[in-house]
Amino acid sequence: MIKSLYIDNFKALNDFSMDLDPFTVVVGNNMSGKSTVLQALDFLSNIVKEDFTVFLDRRGWKVADIKSQMQKSQKMTFACDLELMVEGEMVSVQWKIEILAYALKNMMELSREEIRVQREEGEDIILNYAQPSGGYMIDKMGKCTAFPEKLLFRSSVMKMFDLDNYPVIQALKVFFEKLESFELLSPDKMRLSSRGDTNTIGNAGEKLPSFVKSMNQIQKEDFESKIEELLGKRIVSVDAKTKGKPGWTELITEERYGAKTMKIKSKNMSDGMLRLLAFLAICEMDPCTMLLDEIENGINLDYAEQIVHILDENCKSKNNQLIVTTHSPIFLDYVQKENIRYLYREPASGNCKCSSLAQNTELNEKLQYLYPGELFMNMCNKDIVDLLLKQEGQNRGAI
Numbered sequence: 001m002i003k004s005l006y007i008d009n010f011k012a013l014n015d016f017s018m019d020l021d022p023f024t025v026v027v028g029n030n031m032s033g034k035s036t037v038l039q040a041l042d043f044l045s046n047i048v049k050e051d052f053t054v055f056l057d058r059r060g061w062k063v064a065d066i067k068s069q070m071q072k073s074q075k076m077t078f079a080c081d082l083e084l085m086v087e088g089e090m091v092s093v094q095w096k097i098e099i100l101a102y103a104l105k106n107m108m109e110l111s112r113e114e115i116r117v118q119r120e121e122g123e124d125i126i127l128n129y130a131q132p133s134g135g136y137m138i139d140k141m142g143k144c145t146a147f148p149e150k151l152l153f154r155s156s157v158m159k160m161f162d163l164d165n166y167p168v169i170q171a172l173k174v175f176f177e178k179l180e181s182f183e184l185l186s187p188d189k190m191r192l193s194s195r196g197d198t199n200t201i202g203n204a205g206e207k208l209p210s211f212v213k214s215m216n217q218i219q220k221e222d223f224e225s226k227i228e229e230l231l232g233k234r235i236v237s238v239d240a241k242t243k244g245k246p247g248w249t250e251l252i253t254e255e256r257y258g259a260k261t262m263k264i265k266s267k268n269m270s271d272g273m274l275r276l277l278a279f280l281a282i283c284e285m286d287p288c289t290m291l292l293d294e295i296e297n298g299i300n301l302d303y304a305e306q307i308v309h310i311l312d313e314n315c316k317s318k319n320n321q322l323i324v325t326t327h328s329p330i331f332l333d334y335v336q337k338e339n340i341r342y343l344y345r346e347p348a349s350g351n352c353k354c355s356s357l358a359q360n361t362e363l364n365e366k367l368q369y370l371y372p373g374e375l376f377m378n379m380c381n382k383d384i385v386d387l388l389l390k391q392e393g394q395n396r397g398a399i
Contacts, residue, residue: 001321002041002289006079009068009101010043011036018341018354022315025335026325028343029381033352034325037343038183038291039066041323044078044097045179048172051154052099052108064103070350074100075111086171092118093172097156100131110153117168127169129157139165180285183293185278187271193243193250199286205278209249209266212281213240219284226280230306236261238277251277271298279307283314289321296328308334329373337367344385355388362387 002020007013012033026034043066046055056062067076079096098112113135115127129135134147137157143165153160156173163170181203189204201208215223227235236256240249251266253273266274275298282290299307308331315322326332332340337358346353357363357372363384366375376384 001319002080002082004081005037005041006077007037007040008075008077009071009073010040010076010078011066011068012070012345012350012352013037013040014068014070014349014351016352016354019356020321020323020341021339022319022321023312023339024321024323024341025332025339026323026341026343027327027332027376029345032343032345034343035183035293036352038181038293038323038325040078041179041289041291042181042183044080045176045181047097048156048158048176050159053106053154056108062103063101063106063108067101067103074102076101082172082175084168084171084175086167091168091171093168094118095172108154110155110157113153113157115169115172126166127157129153137161137166137169140167141165175289178286178288179291180282180288181291182278182282183291185275185292187269187274187298190251190274190278191267191269193248195248201278201281201285205274208274208278208281209240209251211285212238212251213249215284223280223284226283226310227277230276230280230303230310272300275299276303276307279311283310283318283320287319289323292322292324294326295324296326296331301328301330304328304331305334307331312336329376331373332376333371333373335372337364337372340372342384342388344381344388346389347385353388355392360388360391362391 094116158173189206194210236254243250
């Protein structure tokens with residue numbers, strides 16, 4: 001899982017740091033950077049398997065859209081501290097990548113990349129690249145493979161090489177390849193039919209019918225158990241049936257009211273119902289880090305407690321990591337205060353900052369008798385930010 005994240009010169013994220021838990025809930029006012037954090041993680045997920053510009057093209061972005069307007073520097077920096085399982089051993093890994101972003105040319109190239117491993121016996125740098133001097137990778141036997149000088153990359157180094165003999169680097173690459181971003185989750189996409197076997201619902205939920213159809217028996221039983229926990233016994237089943245051409249499937253729910261049953265196709269389902277099914281479906285995906293933006297959208301607040309409980313338990317039982325954003329005080333009432341990260345814009349610079357509410361003395365005192373949602377109902381953004389900045393100033397003065 002990702003333990004901490006550092007981002008510089010990506011949209012409004014400049015010199016930005018954030019600690020992460022297995023289940024992290026990100027809150028803050030509009031334009032505080034919540035969605036941008038998810039976008040940055042999605043960017044990292046994709047550059048280990050494709051060129052920088054491929055990601056931008058798919059998003060419909062240009063380099064100028066992601067480079068911060070608050071800096072003249074062309075260098076973007078990302079750094080992650082992670083814990084990864086590598087050949088049966090839990091390993092601490094640090095990944096740092098620097099990218100040159102040329103807004104006028106609409107071009108990006110790798111400037112520097114480094115992977116460090118920390119074990120009890122010490123720290124090793126197992127990948128080191130810097131433009132134009134080149135660099136090296138060290139395999140599991142300690143053999144060093146050098147990169148030629150002036151070798152130019154337009155993605156992470158991890159995309160370019162066979163990593164079979166580099167288990168830590170391979171584990172890091174696989175971790176980010178498996179990271180799933182659902183910040184573009186769209187009920188309209190979920191209403192469409194899909195085809196083929198898949199192990200994901202897709203970034204927008206467009207593969208949800210195929211994923212439900214691809215579930216094995218254990219997944220299907222767990223999925224239906226969660227549906228009953230959330231929606232009660234009125235939902236008899238949720239299945240994916242062939243539609244028209246062979247291989248194409250659509251979602252169909254069977255609902256029971258008294259002695260009568262009815263079948264509802266996905267094209268006739270509400271936005272909220274489709275989002276609920278998507279949330280429950282991702283709990284059946286292979287363990288990975290998942291990103292969800294504004295989980296309350298279209299969801300009846302009566303389901304808030306159960307949804308938070310299901311997602312939190314999924315992280316604990318399946319070693320998933322889930323990073324979600326929300327504006328809903330009702331949803332926050334059911335989140336552990338230690339899992340909440342508050343994002344805000346620093347008044348003087350406009351840069352985004354992140355704080356843990358539970359680590360702020362005065363806010364933590366209020367959380368002894370207020371639910372997190374109540375705190376936000378009783379305090380405006382300025383009051384919260386003032387307390388965060390006050391303690392930050394005190395901490396700096398104590399150093």
